[in-house]
Amino acid sequence: MSLLKIYDAPSGAVKSDDFAVYARMSGGDWQELFVYEVKVDMHQVTRSSMAYFDMEGEIEVRVVSRKQPIQEAVIRPLSYELAFTHDEHRVEFTLSEPRKCSIEINGDRFSNLHLFANPCEQDAPQANDSGTVYVKPGIHRTDELLALLERPDGGTDRRTLYFAPGMHHIEETILRILSRTTVYIAGGAIVAGSMVCDQVQDVIIRGRGILYLSEFPRFSAFRGIRIMFSRNITVEGIITLDPPHYSIYLGKSRDVRISNFKSFSTRGWSDGIDMMACTDIDIDDVFLRTSDDCIAVYGSRWGYRGDSGRIRVRNAVLWADVAHPLMMGTHGDDEGAGDHIYDVQFENIDILEHHEPQVNYMGAMAINAGDHNTIRDIVYRNIRVEDFELGRLIDVRVMWNHDYNPAPGRRIYNISFEDIRYQGTRHKPSRIMGYDEEKTVSNVRFKGLYINHQLVLGPEEGVLELNEYTDGITFEA
Numbered sequence: 492m493s494l495l496k497i498y499d500a501p502s503g504a505v506k507s508d509d510f511a512v513y514a515r516m517s518g519g520d521w522q523e524l525f526v527y528e529v530k531v532d533m534h535q536v537t538r539s540s541m542a543y544f545d546m547e548g549e550i551e552v553r554v555v556s557r558k559q560p561i562q563e564a565v566i567r568p569l570s571y572e573l574a575f576t577h578d579e580h581r582v583e584f585t586l587s588e589p590r591k592c593s594i595e596i597n598g599d600r601f602s603n604l605h606l607f608a609n610p611c612e613q614d615a616p617q618a619n620d621s622g623t624v625y626v627k628p629g630i631h632r633t634d635e636l637l638a639l640l641e642r643p644d645g646g647t648d649r650r651t652l653y654f655a656p657g658m659h660h661i662e663e664t665i666l667r668i669l670s671r672t673t674v675y676i677a678g679g680a681i682v683a684g685s686m687v688c689d690q691v692q693d694v695i696i697r698g699r700g701i702l703y704l705s706e707f708p709r710f711s712a713f714r715g716i717r718i719m720f721s722r723n724i725t726v727e728g729i730i731t732l733d734p735p736h737y738s739i740y741l742g743k744s745r746d747v748r749i750s751n752f753k754s755f756s757t758r759g760w761s762d763g764i765d766m767m768a769c770t771d772i773d774i775d776d777v778f779l780r781t782s783d784d785c786i787a788v789y790g791s792r793w794g795y796r797g798d799s800g801r802i803r804v805r806n807a808v809l810w811a812d813v814a815h816p817l818m819m820g821t822h823g824d825d826e827g828a829g830d831h832i833y834d835v836q837f838e839n840i841d842i843l844e845h846h847e848p849q850v851n852y853m854g855a856m857a858i859n860a861g862d863h864n865t866i867r868d869i870v871y872r873n874i875r876v877e878d879f880e881l882g883r884l885i886d887v888r889v890m891w892n893h894d895y896n897p898a899p900g901r902r903i904y905n906i907s908f909e910d911i912r913y914q915g916t917r918h919k920p921s922r923i924m925g926y927d928e929e930k931t932v933s934n935v936r937f938k939g940l941y942i943n944h945q946l947v948l949g950p951e952e953g954v955l956e957l958n959e960y961t962d963g964i965t966f967e968a
Contacts, residue, residue, distance in 0.1 A: 493517060493548030494611055498678035498699060500525035501657045505705075507540040510594075510604045511555040514544055517585075521553065529755045530705065530733055532601060532812040533782035534846075536757050543607040543730070543753075545678070545699065546589060554582045554604060556596050567593045568808055568841035569914075570875050591753065591778040591808050593843065600844070607753055607778065609699065609728065616651045616675045649673065649693070654680045654700060668694050676700030676729055685734070688718045688744075697727040705733035714740045715754065719795075722746045733757055738779070741766040742795035753778045762787055763809075767822065768797040768830070775803075780810040780844075787815070790823030790830025790864050800833040810843040814852055817842075819869070820860040825897040829863025836870045846880035853919065854886025855879065856908075860900025861892050870907045878915025884942070885911075885921035885955070889930045903932045910939040918942075920953055925960025934963040 493516040500506070507528040513521040524542040531539045544550075564582050566573045571592070575584035582594060586608050594604040649671045656679035664684040668674060670691040676682055678699030685704060688694050702715050715731035715738040718724050724747045731738045731754040738754035738761070741747060747769070754763055754777075763779035765787045766772060779785040786809065788799050809816040817837055823830040837856075845855040855876050860866050876884060887906060891899035903925075925931035940947040942954060948966045950957050957964060 493550060494546065495522070495550055496545035496611060496678070497522045497524060498544070499656065500527065500679060501681055503658045504681060507538065509540050509556070509558040509602055510542075511557060512542045512604065512606065513553040513555075514546075515551050517549050517551060526604070527701075527732075529605065530757045531755060531780055531782075533757050533759060533761070534813065537601040539601060539603055539605065539755075541605040541607070541730075541755070543609060543699070545609045545611045546586065547611050548587075550586045550608065552584055552586060552606070554594050554606075555580055556582075558602065559597060562597050564597075565595050567595065567843055567877065568875065569877060570841055593810075605778070605780070607730075609751060612699065612728070615698075616653060616673060618653050618655060651675055653677070654682055654698070656680045656700075659683065668696070670694065673697070676702070685714055686716050688716070688721045688724055690720045692722045692724075694721070694723070695725045695727070696729065697725065699728050700730070702729060702731045703733075704731070704735060714738070716740070718742070718744045718747060720744065724748070725750075727751055730754065734761055736760055737762045737765050738781070739764045741769045741772065742793070743768045743797065745770045745772075747771070748773045748775075749777065750775045751777070754781065756781045756783070758782060765789070766799055766802065767792040768795040769799050770801050772802045774805070774807070776806045778808045778810075780812065782813045783811075784814045784818040785809040785811050785816045786818070787821075788819040788832055788835060789821060790832055790862065792822040796824065798831045798833065800831065800835065802835045803838075804836070804840070805838040807840045808843060809840060811845050811847075811855075814847050815857045816845055816855050817871075818854070818857045818859070820858050820864050820866050820900065821862070821892060821895055823862035823864035823900075825862035827863070829865060829901050832864060832866045834868050836872065837874065838870070838872045840874050842874065842876040842879070844879050845876075845882040847882045851892065853882040855882060855884050856911075857886040858888070858903055858906065859886065859892065860889045860903050861896035861898070862900065863898050864900045866900070866903045868905045870909070871911060872907075872909040874911050876911070876913040876915075878917060881917060883919045883921050884913050885923070887932055887935065888922060888924045889926040889932060889960070890924075891926065899926050899930055901930055904934045906935045908935075908937045908940060911937070912941045914943055921955045923955065923961050923964060924958040927960060930960070932961045935961070936965050936967070938967040940966070
């Protein structure tokens with residue numbers, strides 16, 4: 492049995508005319524999707540396209556190119572191995588499971604179509620549910636929304652703030668969410684503003700709608716979602732467009748789950764998901780196309796103090812138009828003994844782009860220990876890296892970044908790279924380097940490192956560089 496759910500866009504949504512997109516259940520009638528305009532790439536901001544729907548079973552998709560005749564086409568990640576057909580005008584293929592795809596015509600990675608086929612929602616809140624607050628289309632001040640959530644009983648029950656399809660403006664651009672609250676942004680809804688979880692617990696932010704920050708200056712709606720000094724927080728299903736800073740920002744929080752999250756950014760320091768002094772974080776099934784690091788893990792920074800650990804990132808598609816797809820270690824407790832970043836696992840990840848002209852910031856998979864940080868027990872497993880514009884595949888260094896670090900890092904050890912595959916020609920040599928005789932990198936294990944289908948069994952010239960402050964670097968088939 493197949494299911495297909497299409498969401499109408501609200502009046503005022505910015506449309507892209509580069510593509511027309513249709514979907515249908517096998518043998519059924521074609522239904523047209525709204526194609527949103529999304530902006531990508533800080534180096535030269537480009538208007539790209541995005542469409543989404545929910546599915547179960549087999550769904551047929553038709554993509555019509557309105558901007559240019561099709562000479563060639565590709566659907567990425569390449570690991571999906573999606574069979575498709577195309578003629579001069581359209582591409583057609585069938586999805587048998589939810590996917591996050593880039594459809595690229597004539598080699599154009601910037602004016603491409605991003606297509607998000609979500610799983611169907613389970614137990615989605617309804618506007619008339621008991622305890623649900625329905626926010627009608629229109630302009631709402633933050634204090635009005637929060638007043639609707641006040642609980643005279645002391646806050647023992649859970650309330651739901653429901654954004655229906657339509658365009659909603661939060662006057663002060665920030666919605667501060669109370670404990671034991673569900674914020675539901677329905678498919679087809681756009682909320683112009685950002686959301687903050689500060690010293691709260693048991694919060695769910697979910698839906699199929701969009702947080703839209705494209706028109707805000709940097710310090711108006713600073714980040715898409717901020718989670719600070721909080722625990723038991725869930726973010727699921729939504730899309731964030733062009734936040735001035737991070738898409739999701741985590742500070743001194745624990746027990747956070749992020750799933751089926753999608754984001755685009757085009758501005759400096761507009762990372763995807765960054766964590767400072769956080770533990771027990773689970774990130775699953777995300778698509779991040781960012782103009783800074785896609786995912787970054789740090790120790791102490793600003794007012795967030797402590798170690799970071801027990802972090803899982805899996806089933807992700809990462810596209811760094813600028814900087815690192817995966818990054819950890821730069822920031823920590825430089826005034827004290829330093830922090831530990833530990834027990835972090837990255838698994839089943841497709842990296843579609845890494846572009847960084849600054850030598851000190853290269854690395855599709857980067858561990859850069861600064862600020863007295865010790866980084867240990869890190870696993871990269873089943874990572875597929877497609878040809879990128881400019882950078883390194885791997886960069887593991889105890890270092891002193893004078894732009895950000897008052898002090899160098901302490902140590903990196905027990906790092907495992909398992910089944911890492913890179914296909915391409917534009918990579919600079921990977922690096923593993925300690926800082927001095929005390930600040931070393933040790934016990935780095937490669938099991939199945941392939942570059943252009945060739946198994947790497949040692950630090951080959953032009954492939955992997957080591958310095959004298961490393962020890963226990965091993966290679967296995």
